[in-house]
Amino acid sequence: MTTLAPAPSAALPAKTNREVDTRPLLWPSVIVLFLWMIVPLAMTLYFSVIRYNLLNPALTGFAGLENYSFLFDDPTLWTSLWNTLVLVGSVLIITVVFGTLFAVLYNQEFPGRNIARLLVIAPFFVMPTVSALVWKNMMMHPVYGLIASLQSMVGLTPTDWFTDYPMFSVIVIVAWQWVPFAFLILLTAIQSLDSEQKEAARIDGAGPLAMFFYITLPHLSRAISVVIMIETIFLLTIFAEIYVTTSGGPGTATTNLAWLIYSVGLLQFDVGYASAGGIIAVILANVVAFFLVRTVSRNLQQG
Amino acid sequence: MSMPSTFQKPPRWIPVLAWVIAILIFFPIFWMALTSFKTETEAISTPPSLFFVPTMENYTDVIDRSNYARFVWNSIAVSFGSTLLALAFAIPAAYAMAFFPTKRTPSTLLWMLSTKMMPPVGVLIPMYLLFKTLGLLDTVTGLLIIYTLINLPIVVWMLYTYFKDVPGEILEAGRVDGANPMQELFLLLLPLAVPGIASTGLLSVILSWNEAFWSLNLTSSQGAPLTAFIASFSSPQGLFWAKLSAASLMAIAPILVVGWMSQRQLVSGLTFGAVK
Structure with missing residues:
Protein backbone atom coordinates (compact mmCIF):
# COMPACT_ATOMS: atom_id res chain seq x y z
CA MET A 1 0.00 0.00 0.00
CA THR A 2 3.03 2.27 -0.08
CA THR A 3 2.12 3.26 -3.61
CA LEU A 4 -0.84 5.27 -2.36
CA ALA A 5 -0.17 8.97 -2.54
CA PRO A 6 0.76 10.22 0.91
CA ALA A 7 -0.94 13.31 2.19
CA PRO A 8 1.48 16.21 1.62
CA SER A 9 2.43 17.30 5.09
CA ALA A 10 1.74 14.14 7.02
CA ALA A 11 3.93 11.63 5.27
CA LEU A 12 6.64 11.49 7.91
CA PRO A 13 5.20 12.05 11.36
CA ALA A 14 2.23 9.80 10.80
CA LYS A 15 2.03 8.27 14.21
CA THR A 16 1.10 11.13 16.51
CA ASN A 17 -1.93 13.38 16.48
CA ARG A 18 -0.91 14.76 13.17
CA GLU A 19 -1.70 17.97 11.46
CA VAL A 20 -2.95 16.69 8.14
CA ASP A 21 -3.47 18.86 5.16
CA THR A 22 -6.84 17.58 3.96
CA ARG A 23 -7.42 20.44 1.60
CA PRO A 24 -6.58 18.39 -1.52
CA LEU A 25 -9.47 16.11 -0.58
CA LEU A 26 -11.90 18.96 -0.19
CA TRP A 27 -10.87 21.21 -3.02
CA PRO A 28 -12.16 19.33 -6.05
CA SER A 29 -15.72 19.52 -4.71
CA VAL A 30 -15.34 23.12 -3.62
CA ILE A 31 -13.87 24.20 -6.94
CA VAL A 32 -16.49 22.58 -9.17
CA LEU A 33 -19.33 23.84 -6.99
CA PHE A 34 -17.80 27.30 -6.93
CA LEU A 35 -17.58 27.37 -10.73
CA TRP A 36 -21.13 26.02 -10.99
CA MET A 37 -22.34 28.73 -8.67
CA ILE A 38 -20.43 31.64 -10.13
CA VAL A 39 -20.03 31.18 -13.89
CA PRO A 40 -23.66 30.78 -15.05
CA LEU A 41 -24.86 33.36 -12.57
CA ALA A 42 -22.28 35.88 -13.73
CA MET A 43 -23.33 35.18 -17.30
CA THR A 44 -27.00 35.70 -16.45
CA LEU A 45 -26.12 38.94 -14.74
CA TYR A 46 -24.04 40.06 -17.73
CA PHE A 47 -26.70 39.11 -20.30
CA SER A 48 -29.30 40.94 -18.27
CA VAL A 49 -27.58 44.29 -18.81
CA ILE A 50 -26.80 43.93 -22.53
CA ARG A 51 -28.92 43.89 -25.65
CA TYR A 52 -28.85 40.31 -26.85
CA ASN A 53 -31.46 38.76 -29.09
CA LEU A 54 -30.57 35.63 -31.05
CA LEU A 55 -33.09 36.55 -33.75
CA ASN A 56 -31.67 40.03 -34.18
CA PRO A 57 -27.86 39.91 -34.15
CA ALA A 58 -27.64 43.59 -35.11
CA LEU A 59 -28.97 44.49 -31.71
CA THR A 60 -25.96 44.79 -29.43
CA GLY A 61 -24.44 46.96 -26.78
CA PHE A 62 -24.79 47.80 -23.17
CA ALA A 63 -28.39 48.15 -22.12
CA GLY A 64 -28.02 49.16 -18.50
CA LEU A 65 -31.25 48.48 -16.72
CA GLU A 66 -33.28 48.57 -19.94
CA ASN A 67 -34.12 44.84 -19.80
CA TYR A 68 -35.26 45.24 -16.24
CA SER A 69 -37.45 48.22 -16.97
CA PHE A 70 -39.00 46.38 -19.94
CA LEU A 71 -39.58 43.46 -17.63
CA PHE A 72 -41.19 45.54 -14.91
CA ASP A 73 -43.43 47.27 -17.45
CA ASP A 74 -44.53 43.93 -18.85
CA PRO A 75 -47.85 42.86 -17.31
CA THR A 76 -46.84 39.23 -17.98
CA LEU A 77 -44.14 39.51 -15.30
CA TRP A 78 -46.68 40.48 -12.68
CA THR A 79 -49.11 37.81 -13.87
CA SER A 80 -46.36 35.23 -13.72
CA LEU A 81 -45.27 36.32 -10.23
CA TRP A 82 -48.87 36.13 -9.08
CA ASN A 83 -49.27 32.69 -10.67
CA THR A 84 -46.05 31.53 -9.03
CA LEU A 85 -47.36 32.74 -5.69
CA VAL A 86 -50.74 31.03 -6.18
CA LEU A 87 -49.13 27.78 -7.28
CA VAL A 88 -46.53 27.69 -4.49
CA GLY A 89 -48.98 28.87 -1.84
CA SER A 90 -51.77 26.45 -2.72
CA VAL A 91 -49.49 23.46 -3.03
CA LEU A 92 -47.77 24.31 0.26
CA ILE A 93 -51.06 24.55 2.12
CA ILE A 94 -52.41 21.34 0.59
CA THR A 95 -49.24 19.35 1.15
CA VAL A 96 -48.65 20.49 4.72
CA VAL A 97 -52.28 19.99 5.81
CA PHE A 98 -52.69 16.59 4.18
CA GLY A 99 -49.13 15.54 4.89
CA THR A 100 -49.70 16.18 8.60
CA LEU A 101 -53.12 14.50 8.70
CA PHE A 102 -51.82 11.49 6.79
CA ALA A 103 -48.79 11.22 9.07
CA VAL A 104 -51.12 11.02 12.07
CA LEU A 105 -53.46 8.61 10.30
CA TYR A 106 -50.81 6.20 9.03
CA ASN A 107 -49.04 6.25 12.37
CA GLN A 108 -52.02 4.32 13.80
CA GLU A 109 -51.91 0.56 13.93
CA PHE A 110 -54.11 -1.10 11.34
CA PRO A 111 -53.92 -4.18 9.13
CA GLY A 112 -51.70 -3.74 6.10
CA ARG A 113 -50.35 -0.42 7.34
CA ASN A 114 -46.98 -0.80 5.65
CA ILE A 115 -48.50 -1.48 2.26
CA ALA A 116 -50.92 1.44 2.59
CA ARG A 117 -47.96 3.71 3.39
CA LEU A 118 -46.13 2.54 0.28
CA LEU A 119 -49.17 3.38 -1.85
CA VAL A 120 -49.34 6.88 -0.40
CA ILE A 121 -45.67 7.74 -0.98
CA ALA A 122 -45.60 6.23 -4.48
CA PRO A 123 -46.42 9.40 -6.47
CA PHE A 124 -43.26 11.08 -5.19
CA PHE A 125 -41.13 8.61 -7.12
CA VAL A 126 -42.97 9.08 -10.41
CA MET A 127 -41.11 11.30 -12.84
CA PRO A 128 -42.88 14.68 -13.33
CA THR A 129 -43.54 14.22 -17.03
CA VAL A 130 -45.30 10.91 -16.39
CA SER A 131 -47.39 12.33 -13.53
CA ALA A 132 -48.46 15.29 -15.61
CA LEU A 133 -49.41 13.20 -18.64
CA VAL A 134 -51.33 10.60 -16.63
CA TRP A 135 -53.41 13.34 -15.07
CA LYS A 136 -53.78 15.31 -18.28
CA ASN A 137 -54.83 12.35 -20.42
CA MET A 138 -56.25 9.58 -18.32
CA MET A 139 -57.76 11.51 -15.44
CA MET A 140 -58.71 15.01 -16.60
CA HIS A 141 -59.22 14.70 -20.35
CA PRO A 142 -62.60 16.31 -21.18
CA VAL A 143 -63.71 13.43 -23.44
CA TYR A 144 -61.81 10.27 -22.63
CA GLY A 145 -60.68 11.05 -19.08
CA LEU A 146 -61.86 9.03 -16.15
CA ILE A 147 -63.33 12.06 -14.38
CA ALA A 148 -65.28 12.98 -17.51
CA SER A 149 -66.62 9.41 -17.69
CA LEU A 150 -67.73 9.53 -14.09
CA GLN A 151 -69.35 12.89 -14.65
CA SER A 152 -71.35 11.72 -17.66
CA MET A 153 -72.32 8.54 -15.82
CA VAL A 154 -74.13 10.60 -13.21
CA GLY A 155 -75.55 12.93 -15.84
CA LEU A 156 -73.22 15.89 -15.45
CA THR A 157 -71.48 17.75 -18.26
CA PRO A 158 -67.81 16.74 -18.29
CA THR A 159 -65.47 19.51 -17.23
CA ASP A 160 -62.67 20.65 -19.53
CA TRP A 161 -60.21 21.00 -16.67
CA PHE A 162 -57.20 22.47 -18.45
CA THR A 163 -59.29 25.02 -20.36
CA ASP A 164 -61.71 26.11 -17.65
CA TYR A 165 -59.63 25.60 -14.52
CA PRO A 166 -56.04 25.55 -15.78
CA MET A 167 -54.30 26.69 -12.61
CA PHE A 168 -56.42 24.43 -10.44
CA SER A 169 -55.51 21.47 -12.65
CA VAL A 170 -51.79 22.20 -12.42
CA ILE A 171 -52.11 22.58 -8.65
CA VAL A 172 -53.81 19.17 -8.42
CA ILE A 173 -50.99 17.49 -10.32
CA VAL A 174 -48.21 19.18 -8.37
CA ALA A 175 -49.94 18.56 -5.04
CA TRP A 176 -50.37 14.89 -5.93
CA GLN A 177 -46.61 14.67 -6.34
CA TRP A 178 -45.67 16.61 -3.22
CA VAL A 179 -48.20 15.44 -0.61
CA PRO A 180 -46.28 12.14 -0.48
CA PHE A 181 -43.06 14.05 0.14
CA ALA A 182 -44.55 15.98 3.07
CA PHE A 183 -46.12 12.76 4.32
CA LEU A 184 -42.87 10.83 4.18
CA ILE A 185 -40.92 13.49 6.09
CA LEU A 186 -43.65 14.10 8.67
CA LEU A 187 -44.27 10.40 9.24
CA THR A 188 -40.59 9.96 10.02
CA ALA A 189 -40.75 12.91 12.38
CA ILE A 190 -43.91 11.72 14.13
CA GLN A 191 -42.36 8.33 14.82
CA SER A 192 -39.77 9.96 17.02
CA LEU A 193 -42.52 11.31 19.27
CA ASP A 194 -41.96 9.97 22.75
CA SER A 195 -44.68 7.43 23.54
CA GLU A 196 -44.37 8.09 27.26
CA GLN A 197 -45.25 11.70 26.66
CA LYS A 198 -48.32 10.64 24.71
CA GLU A 199 -49.23 8.16 27.41
CA ALA A 200 -48.91 10.81 30.10
CA ALA A 201 -51.14 13.19 28.19
CA ARG A 202 -53.75 10.48 27.73
CA ILE A 203 -53.76 9.64 31.40
CA ASP A 204 -54.25 13.32 32.13
CA GLY A 205 -57.40 13.05 30.07
CA ALA A 206 -56.33 14.69 26.83
CA GLY A 207 -58.73 13.85 23.98
CA PRO A 208 -57.54 13.13 20.44
CA LEU A 209 -57.89 16.77 19.39
CA ALA A 210 -56.02 18.11 22.38
CA MET A 211 -53.34 15.48 21.77
CA PHE A 212 -52.99 16.63 18.20
CA PHE A 213 -52.78 20.33 18.93
CA TYR A 214 -50.75 20.28 22.14
CA ILE A 215 -48.45 17.28 21.63
CA THR A 216 -48.22 16.19 18.01
CA LEU A 217 -48.24 19.54 16.21
CA PRO A 218 -45.58 21.18 18.40
CA HIS A 219 -43.42 18.08 17.97
CA LEU A 220 -43.79 18.31 14.19
CA SER A 221 -43.22 22.05 13.93
CA ARG A 222 -39.59 21.87 12.92
CA ALA A 223 -40.17 19.11 10.38
CA ILE A 224 -43.06 21.12 8.94
CA SER A 225 -40.87 24.17 8.53
CA VAL A 226 -38.24 22.06 6.77
CA VAL A 227 -40.92 20.66 4.44
CA ILE A 228 -42.18 24.15 3.67
CA MET A 229 -38.77 25.50 2.82
CA ILE A 230 -37.58 22.58 0.72
CA GLU A 231 -40.84 22.47 -1.20
CA THR A 232 -40.77 26.22 -1.77
CA ILE A 233 -37.40 25.97 -3.45
CA PHE A 234 -38.61 23.25 -5.81
CA LEU A 235 -42.06 24.74 -6.37
CA LEU A 236 -40.77 28.22 -7.21
CA THR A 237 -39.55 26.85 -10.52
CA ILE A 238 -42.13 24.19 -11.41
CA PHE A 239 -41.59 23.57 -15.10
CA ALA A 240 -42.09 20.05 -16.45
CA GLU A 241 -45.72 19.82 -15.33
CA ILE A 242 -46.56 23.03 -17.19
CA TYR A 243 -44.44 22.05 -20.18
CA VAL A 244 -46.44 18.88 -20.89
CA THR A 245 -49.90 20.15 -19.91
CA THR A 246 -50.78 23.78 -20.50
CA SER A 247 -47.64 25.38 -21.97
CA GLY A 248 -48.31 28.34 -19.72
CA GLY A 249 -51.81 28.88 -21.07
CA PRO A 250 -54.54 29.35 -21.93
CA GLY A 251 -53.23 32.87 -22.48
CA THR A 252 -50.98 33.37 -19.50
CA ALA A 253 -53.22 31.59 -17.00
CA THR A 254 -50.55 29.12 -15.92
CA THR A 255 -47.44 31.09 -16.82
CA ASN A 256 -45.23 31.05 -13.76
CA LEU A 257 -41.83 32.71 -13.51
CA ALA A 258 -40.03 29.60 -14.81
CA TRP A 259 -42.28 29.33 -17.82
CA LEU A 260 -41.97 33.06 -18.57
CA ILE A 261 -38.18 32.90 -18.60
CA TYR A 262 -38.22 29.77 -20.74
CA SER A 263 -40.64 31.18 -23.28
CA VAL A 264 -38.92 34.54 -23.56
CA GLY A 265 -35.44 33.04 -23.68
CA LEU A 266 -35.74 29.78 -25.58
CA LEU A 267 -38.88 30.38 -27.65
CA GLN A 268 -38.48 34.08 -28.45
CA PHE A 269 -34.70 34.10 -28.06
CA ASP A 270 -34.56 37.39 -26.21
CA VAL A 271 -31.58 36.53 -24.06
CA GLY A 272 -31.21 39.88 -22.33
CA TYR A 273 -34.83 40.06 -21.27
CA ALA A 274 -34.98 36.44 -20.14
CA SER A 275 -31.80 36.88 -18.13
CA ALA A 276 -33.31 39.79 -16.27
CA GLY A 277 -36.17 37.43 -15.39
CA GLY A 278 -33.61 34.86 -14.29
CA ILE A 279 -32.09 37.32 -11.86
CA ILE A 280 -35.54 37.94 -10.35
CA ALA A 281 -35.93 34.18 -9.86
CA VAL A 282 -32.52 33.96 -8.20
CA ILE A 283 -33.34 36.78 -5.82
CA LEU A 284 -36.68 35.21 -4.90
CA ALA A 285 -35.11 31.82 -4.26
CA ASN A 286 -32.35 33.35 -2.19
CA VAL A 287 -34.79 34.98 0.16
CA VAL A 288 -36.26 31.54 0.86
CA ALA A 289 -32.86 29.87 0.93
CA PHE A 290 -31.68 32.31 3.58
CA PHE A 291 -34.26 30.96 6.00
CA LEU A 292 -33.62 27.34 5.07
CA VAL A 293 -29.88 27.63 5.59
CA ARG A 294 -30.48 29.31 8.93
CA THR A 295 -32.71 26.46 10.11
CA VAL A 296 -30.30 23.79 8.95
CA SER A 297 -27.34 25.58 10.47
CA ARG A 298 -29.09 25.77 13.82
CA ASN A 299 -29.56 22.03 13.45
CA LEU A 300 -25.90 21.56 12.65
CA GLN A 301 -24.87 23.33 15.82
CA GLN A 302 -27.14 21.10 17.89
CA GLY A 303 -25.15 18.18 16.53
CA MET B 1 -59.75 7.13 32.47
CA SER B 2 -58.36 4.40 34.64
CA MET B 3 -58.81 1.49 32.27
CA PRO B 4 -55.69 1.14 30.14
CA SER B 5 -57.39 -1.02 27.55
CA THR B 6 -59.78 1.74 26.42
CA PHE B 7 -57.10 3.92 24.91
CA GLN B 8 -55.14 1.27 23.09
CA LYS B 9 -57.72 0.45 20.42
CA PRO B 10 -58.10 2.98 17.62
CA PRO B 11 -61.63 3.48 16.30
CA ARG B 12 -62.77 1.07 13.64
CA TRP B 13 -63.13 3.67 10.90
CA ILE B 14 -59.39 4.36 10.90
CA PRO B 15 -58.34 1.34 8.82
CA VAL B 16 -61.17 1.99 6.38
CA LEU B 17 -60.30 5.65 5.93
CA ALA B 18 -56.59 4.92 5.66
CA TRP B 19 -57.10 2.31 2.99
CA VAL B 20 -59.57 4.40 0.99
CA ILE B 21 -57.14 7.32 0.93
CA ALA B 22 -54.18 5.10 0.03
CA ILE B 23 -56.06 3.55 -2.87
CA LEU B 24 -57.28 6.93 -4.13
CA ILE B 25 -53.78 8.38 -4.09
CA PHE B 26 -52.28 5.38 -5.82
CA PHE B 27 -55.15 5.11 -8.28
CA PRO B 28 -53.66 7.14 -11.19
CA ILE B 29 -50.60 4.87 -11.20
CA PHE B 30 -52.79 1.78 -11.03
CA TRP B 31 -54.99 3.09 -13.84
CA MET B 32 -51.95 3.79 -15.98
CA ALA B 33 -50.70 0.26 -15.37
CA LEU B 34 -54.10 -1.10 -16.37
CA THR B 35 -54.22 1.05 -19.50
CA SER B 36 -50.83 -0.22 -20.60
CA PHE B 37 -52.37 -3.68 -21.11
CA LYS B 38 -55.30 -2.43 -23.19
CA THR B 39 -55.51 -1.84 -26.92
CA GLU B 40 -55.47 1.81 -28.01
CA THR B 41 -59.21 1.65 -28.70
CA GLU B 42 -59.99 0.23 -25.29
CA ALA B 43 -57.73 2.83 -23.69
CA ILE B 44 -59.95 5.70 -24.83
CA SER B 45 -63.32 3.98 -24.73
CA THR B 46 -66.06 5.69 -22.74
CA PRO B 47 -67.19 4.49 -20.33
CA PRO B 48 -63.76 3.08 -19.54
CA SER B 49 -63.42 -0.62 -20.14
CA LEU B 50 -62.77 -2.50 -16.96
CA PHE B 51 -62.87 -5.96 -18.41
CA PHE B 52 -60.61 -6.61 -21.34
CA VAL B 53 -58.20 -9.16 -22.63
CA PRO B 54 -54.76 -7.98 -21.54
CA THR B 55 -52.29 -7.50 -24.34
CA MET B 56 -48.51 -7.04 -24.33
CA GLU B 57 -48.74 -5.36 -27.72
CA ASN B 58 -47.99 -1.86 -26.37
CA TYR B 59 -44.83 -3.01 -24.69
CA THR B 60 -43.49 -4.70 -27.78
CA ASP B 61 -44.55 -1.71 -29.88
CA VAL B 62 -42.82 0.82 -27.67
CA ILE B 63 -39.66 -1.23 -27.44
CA ASP B 64 -39.52 -1.87 -31.18
CA ARG B 65 -40.62 1.39 -32.63
Missing part, protein backbone atom coordinates in the same frame (compact mmCIF):
# COMPACT_ATOMS: atom_id res chain seq x y z
CA SER B 66 -39.39 4.41 -30.81
CA ASN B 67 -35.70 3.83 -30.08
CA TYR B 68 -36.88 3.12 -26.59
CA ALA B 69 -33.65 1.33 -25.77
CA ARG B 70 -31.69 4.50 -26.45
CA PHE B 71 -33.75 6.55 -24.01
CA VAL B 72 -33.48 3.86 -21.38
CA TRP B 73 -29.75 3.70 -21.89
CA ASN B 74 -29.47 7.51 -21.69
CA SER B 75 -31.39 7.51 -18.41
CA ILE B 76 -29.19 4.79 -16.98
CA ALA B 77 -26.02 6.48 -18.19
CA VAL B 78 -26.85 9.93 -16.84
CA SER B 79 -28.22 8.81 -13.49
CA PHE B 80 -25.59 6.19 -12.67
CA GLY B 81 -22.77 8.10 -14.33
CA SER B 82 -23.53 11.32 -12.49
CA THR B 83 -23.95 9.42 -9.22
CA LEU B 84 -20.56 7.73 -9.53
CA LEU B 85 -18.93 11.00 -10.46
CA ALA B 86 -20.60 12.82 -7.58
CA LEU B 87 -19.48 10.08 -5.17
CA ALA B 88 -15.92 10.35 -6.47
CA PHE B 89 -15.90 14.07 -5.69
CA ALA B 90 -17.88 13.82 -2.47
CA ILE B 91 -16.29 10.90 -0.62
CA PRO B 92 -12.90 12.59 -0.11
CA ALA B 93 -14.58 15.90 0.72
CA ALA B 94 -16.98 14.38 3.24
CA TYR B 95 -14.14 12.36 4.74
CA ALA B 96 -12.01 15.45 5.18
CA MET B 97 -14.84 17.42 6.78
CA ALA B 98 -16.10 14.63 9.02
CA PHE B 99 -12.73 13.53 10.42
CA PHE B 100 -10.56 16.60 10.11
CA PRO B 101 -12.99 19.42 10.81
CA THR B 102 -11.61 22.93 10.91
CA LYS B 103 -13.42 25.99 12.09
CA ARG B 104 -14.43 26.65 8.52
CA THR B 105 -16.10 23.25 8.05
CA PRO B 106 -19.65 24.24 9.10
CA SER B 107 -19.66 27.24 6.79
CA THR B 108 -18.24 25.16 3.92
CA LEU B 109 -21.06 22.68 4.36
CA LEU B 110 -23.66 25.40 4.44
CA TRP B 111 -22.19 27.07 1.43
CA MET B 112 -22.38 23.79 -0.49
CA LEU B 113 -26.01 23.47 0.53
CA SER B 114 -26.69 27.01 -0.62
CA THR B 115 -25.55 26.20 -4.17
CA LYS B 116 -28.53 23.85 -4.24
CA MET B 117 -30.82 26.83 -3.73
CA MET B 118 -29.97 28.29 -7.10
CA PRO B 119 -33.18 28.08 -9.14
CA PRO B 120 -32.30 26.25 -12.36
CA VAL B 121 -34.35 28.66 -14.39
CA GLY B 122 -32.12 31.51 -13.18
CA VAL B 123 -29.18 30.05 -15.08
CA LEU B 124 -31.11 28.36 -17.89
CA ILE B 125 -30.21 30.87 -20.59
CA PRO B 126 -26.42 30.93 -20.02
CA MET B 127 -26.28 27.15 -19.65
CA TYR B 128 -28.17 26.72 -22.88
CA LEU B 129 -25.84 29.08 -24.73
CA LEU B 130 -22.78 27.57 -23.09
CA PHE B 131 -23.88 24.08 -24.08
CA LYS B 132 -24.60 25.28 -27.60
CA THR B 133 -21.11 26.75 -27.90
CA LEU B 134 -19.45 23.66 -26.47
CA GLY B 135 -21.52 21.26 -28.58
CA LEU B 136 -23.03 19.69 -25.47
CA LEU B 137 -26.68 20.27 -26.39
CA ASP B 138 -28.59 17.01 -26.68
CA THR B 139 -25.71 14.91 -25.36
CA VAL B 140 -25.52 12.46 -22.49
CA THR B 141 -22.21 14.01 -21.43
CA GLY B 142 -23.75 17.45 -21.01
CA LEU B 143 -26.61 16.17 -18.89
CA LEU B 144 -24.25 14.02 -16.88
CA ILE B 145 -22.15 17.06 -15.97
CA ILE B 146 -25.21 19.05 -14.88
CA TYR B 147 -26.63 16.21 -12.78
CA THR B 148 -23.30 15.68 -11.06
CA LEU B 149 -23.21 19.34 -10.10
CA ILE B 150 -26.80 19.58 -8.89
CA ASN B 151 -26.53 16.42 -6.78
CA LEU B 152 -23.05 16.97 -5.39
CA PRO B 153 -24.17 19.11 -2.42
CA ILE B 154 -26.75 16.51 -1.33
CA VAL B 155 -24.25 13.69 -1.75
CA VAL B 156 -21.61 15.49 0.31
CA TRP B 157 -24.13 16.25 3.02
CA MET B 158 -25.48 12.75 3.26
CA LEU B 159 -22.03 11.17 3.30
CA TYR B 160 -20.90 13.68 5.89
CA THR B 161 -23.74 12.67 8.24
CA TYR B 162 -23.00 8.97 7.68
CA PHE B 163 -19.26 9.40 8.21
CA LYS B 164 -19.92 11.31 11.43
CA ASP B 165 -21.59 8.18 12.81
CA VAL B 166 -18.56 5.97 12.17
CA PRO B 167 -16.80 5.50 15.52
CA GLY B 168 -13.58 7.48 15.53
CA GLU B 169 -11.74 4.84 17.56
CA ILE B 170 -11.58 2.47 14.62
CA LEU B 171 -9.83 5.06 12.50
CA GLU B 172 -7.71 6.03 15.48
CA ALA B 173 -6.51 2.45 15.76
CA GLY B 174 -5.51 2.44 12.11
CA ARG B 175 -3.72 5.71 12.60
CA VAL B 176 -1.68 4.29 15.47
CA ASP B 177 -0.72 1.42 13.22
CA GLY B 178 0.68 3.94 10.81
CA ALA B 179 -2.04 4.20 8.18
CA ASN B 180 -1.84 7.37 6.15
CA PRO B 181 -5.03 9.32 5.44
CA MET B 182 -5.51 7.68 2.05
CA GLN B 183 -5.19 4.18 3.52
CA GLU B 184 -7.44 5.22 6.34
CA LEU B 185 -10.08 6.36 3.88
CA PHE B 186 -9.94 3.44 1.47
CA LEU B 187 -9.11 0.53 3.76
CA LEU B 188 -10.85 1.47 6.99
CA LEU B 189 -13.63 3.95 6.39
CA LEU B 190 -15.11 2.89 3.07
CA PRO B 191 -15.82 -0.74 4.04
CA LEU B 192 -17.55 0.51 7.18
CA ALA B 193 -19.55 3.12 5.33
CA VAL B 194 -20.82 0.93 2.48
CA PRO B 195 -24.49 1.08 3.61
CA GLY B 196 -24.35 4.86 3.90
CA ILE B 197 -22.67 5.25 0.54
CA ALA B 198 -25.22 2.92 -1.03
CA SER B 199 -28.22 4.85 0.21
CA THR B 200 -26.60 8.15 -0.76
CA GLY B 201 -26.03 6.75 -4.22
CA LEU B 202 -29.63 5.57 -4.43
CA LEU B 203 -31.00 9.00 -3.61
CA SER B 204 -28.75 10.54 -6.23
CA VAL B 205 -29.88 7.97 -8.83
CA ILE B 206 -33.55 8.60 -8.02
CA LEU B 207 -33.19 12.37 -8.26
CA SER B 208 -31.29 12.19 -11.55
CA TRP B 209 -33.63 9.62 -13.07
CA ASN B 210 -36.64 11.85 -12.42
CA GLU B 211 -35.00 15.20 -13.19
CA ALA B 212 -37.09 16.97 -15.81
CA PHE B 213 -35.98 20.58 -16.04
CA TRP B 214 -32.57 20.26 -17.61
CA SER B 215 -33.45 17.16 -19.59
CA LEU B 216 -36.40 18.92 -21.26
CA ASN B 217 -34.41 22.06 -21.99
CA LEU B 218 -31.03 20.69 -23.00
CA THR B 219 -31.88 17.48 -24.84
CA SER B 220 -34.29 16.54 -27.59
CA SER B 221 -33.51 13.17 -29.14
CA GLN B 222 -29.95 11.79 -29.17
CA GLY B 223 -29.12 12.63 -25.58
CA ALA B 224 -32.65 12.56 -24.22
CA PRO B 225 -33.42 10.43 -21.16
CA LEU B 226 -36.83 8.91 -20.40
CA THR B 227 -38.26 12.07 -18.83
CA ALA B 228 -37.86 13.91 -22.11
CA PHE B 229 -39.00 10.93 -24.18
CA ILE B 230 -42.25 10.65 -22.20
CA ALA B 231 -42.84 14.37 -22.68
CA SER B 232 -42.88 13.82 -26.44
CA PHE B 233 -46.21 12.04 -25.95
CA SER B 234 -47.80 15.35 -24.99
CA SER B 235 -48.04 16.51 -28.60
CA PRO B 236 -51.69 16.52 -29.63
CA GLN B 237 -51.41 14.42 -32.78
CA GLY B 238 -52.98 11.07 -32.05
CA LEU B 239 -53.94 9.53 -28.77
CA PHE B 240 -51.46 6.82 -27.95
CA TRP B 241 -52.46 6.39 -24.36
CA ALA B 242 -51.85 2.68 -24.14
CA LYS B 243 -48.35 3.08 -25.53
CA LEU B 244 -47.73 6.11 -23.33
CA SER B 245 -48.81 4.01 -20.36
CA ALA B 246 -46.55 1.13 -21.27
CA ALA B 247 -43.57 3.44 -21.80
CA SER B 248 -44.33 5.29 -18.56
CA LEU B 249 -44.72 2.19 -16.46
CA MET B 250 -41.40 0.83 -17.65
CA ALA B 251 -39.83 4.22 -16.91
CA ILE B 252 -41.12 4.56 -13.36
CA ALA B 253 -41.21 0.95 -12.12
CA PRO B 254 -37.52 0.49 -11.26
CA ILE B 255 -37.29 3.81 -9.42
CA LEU B 256 -40.57 3.21 -7.60
CA VAL B 257 -39.25 -0.09 -6.27
CA VAL B 258 -35.93 1.44 -5.26
CA GLY B 259 -37.72 4.36 -3.63
CA TRP B 260 -39.97 2.07 -1.65
CA MET B 261 -37.05 0.06 -0.39
CA SER B 262 -34.99 3.01 0.73
CA GLN B 263 -37.63 5.47 1.95
CA ARG B 264 -36.19 5.70 5.44
CA GLN B 265 -32.72 6.76 4.30
CA LEU B 266 -34.21 9.14 1.75
CA VAL B 267 -35.75 11.27 4.46
CA SER B 268 -32.45 12.31 5.98
CA GLY B 269 -30.96 12.90 2.55
CA LEU B 270 -33.88 14.96 1.27
CA THR B 271 -33.91 17.17 4.35
CA PHE B 272 -30.12 17.52 4.55
CA GLY B 273 -30.14 15.63 7.82
CA ALA B 274 -32.63 18.00 9.44
CA VAL B 275 -35.19 15.20 9.91
CA LYS B 276 -33.97 11.72 10.74
